[in-house]
Amino acid sequence: MTSRSTPVLATVAELAGVSAPTVSKVINGRDDVAEATRMRVQAALDQVGYRSPSQRRIRSTGPAMVDLVIGVHDGAYSMEVLRGILDYAVTVDVDVVVSSHTPNKLSRVDHEEWAQRMKESGRTGIIFVTSQVSSDQVRAFSQRGIAVVVIDPLNPPPPGGYASVGATNWAGGKAATEHLLSLGHERVAFLGGPVAAECSIARLHGYLAALMSRGIASRADYVFDGGFNRETGVAATRAVLDLAEPPTAIFAASDTIALGVLEVARERGLRVPDDLSLVGFDSTPLAEQTLPRLTSVAQPLQEMGRAALRGVLRLARGEQLDSAHTELATELVVRDSTARLISTRS
Template sequence: MQVSPRRTTLATVAASAGVSVATVSKVLNGRSDVAPATRSLVQSLLRQHDYVAPSPRRAEATPSATIEVQFDTDLNAYSSEIIQGAVEAGAEVGVGVVVSIRKDTDRTAAWARDLVAAGRQALIAVTSELTSGQLAALSRARLPLVVIDPLNLPRARVTSVGSTNFAGGLAATHHLLSLGHRRIAYIGGPATAACNQARLHGYRAAMESEGVPVPPGYVQTGHFRYPDGVAGGATLLDLPEAPTAIFAGSDETALGVIEAARARGLRIPEDLSLVGFDDTQIARMASPPLTTVRQPLREMGRVALRTAMRLAAGEQVDSHHVELATELVVRGSTAPASATSGGRPGHRGA
């Protein structure tokens, strides 16, 4: 009679590595809170011991875990980066990612129940404005929620992931100030959006630190979209004393500003310096390539998914709000303020 070899357990691998069973479990589940050297050692021992996780093999008849990543507006370059990060993180831990677009008006009383009925373990809402009623519906359905770049900050404790928007706005504006610009305008997103407010405060803080006033009309709001850049850029560039530089709250908005400038015979950056925000693919494809503030969008997607899975497993999270660092990326859309910037060719307002 043949005796089957004993199956390797987590305890076996943990003992070989000199770490706890919990640490081996974290490596298997793709958790980020494990030192790189320890992770490499554990992964090597898992392969060496031919470790096979029992539950996924035996549970093939049951549906795999799925997380829904939900947007409330059409997808764009920003959205694709978030999705890419969430999908990559999901693949690492065997979790499916479902992407949907659901307008605020579609989030009815049955919305949360429908998500649970569809087998979702958690919801990641991106740039959404959630009402207290919608939050209560998710709570009643026991569906964990993580919000990326929330548009509002509800009183309830909502787990969210964002970036250092204030620092990004500060860096973008200081860059333009360092180039000698003083007439610097801002075109952002919704006035009440938390991320927009942080970027705007960073812009204002940089201007105040240099003793540079912000003239009336130099702050425009919109929805972080291309048409907002076209409209806001036109408004700014038609002012009697138009800005020589614009900080746009998103790359897509910045591309709209480029079009508004082109329609007025203005060149980027010779006649107008421009900084975006996000560092999506369109920033690198713009002509000229766009100076922008890089948000780690893919990492935000990864962190949101890992956090959602922890909440779904009933675990505690270290913080209800995580901010990842931004970074200024200088490309070809910014240049020193020219001596003739006040009378630029083709400028109707000059």
């Protein structure tokens, strides 16, 4: 530190209850300082508004940096969201750092330390994709001036300090189910994602609303939850097809779940859509690559990624968003996996 910084050093040392050399070590990034002490010194530095020369260089001369955390691993979904984020990042000179955290791993991370590392490295904000985000995590980032945006959260995000981006999941679920009902299917099963995932809950409620509007009673044995993965599709499809009265159509809450449905249909000798109609959700490139091509509810995944990055940058600039939650429209894309019911299988 220069002589002009010496008064700052002394003030911070007094506030943190440490020696001036300890403050200097923290400022210069030395690793021979206990974590609790380093955080206490950093809090005092924040209090006096001090930024190290390296922090000033990062923020004044380099591009903004945003972390992207992907929780649930649905490769096709995540890739489309990532593509939208990266396309927009190029136009606004933002670097995106991608990390992968399973729900269990994310719950074990020391969010205070994580947020502090992000602050020290000059991060502008963080985007969570299909992750569980706690109030403690949001608070840790927000207190350090790091903007938080969540795409399709797996739990109701805590109030304040963040923004969220999603699609019209309820309307998409209703449209998918109404399409199957319009083809004469009344025995329609729903295979969902994680039981607490907001997006999956909304799709389920859309499914139930469509049944109710036609006067069709919902059946508990036709509703399953699990994960947005092929394994859920396999397990749930085997279960519903083993029922005394199996469904003639399935609404899968993601295209990846639908892959599992197609797998079981093949192993059981069922033809899709002649014997079993199927609708997915997301309309990722997978929907065009399956055989038959998958009827699916299209989410604007790339635009959701762009909206999330725009939101992070606006929050980081201290701007007020029009709404804490952005919801983009879904659209049913009819392909080859649905057909009119010819006869009811017994």
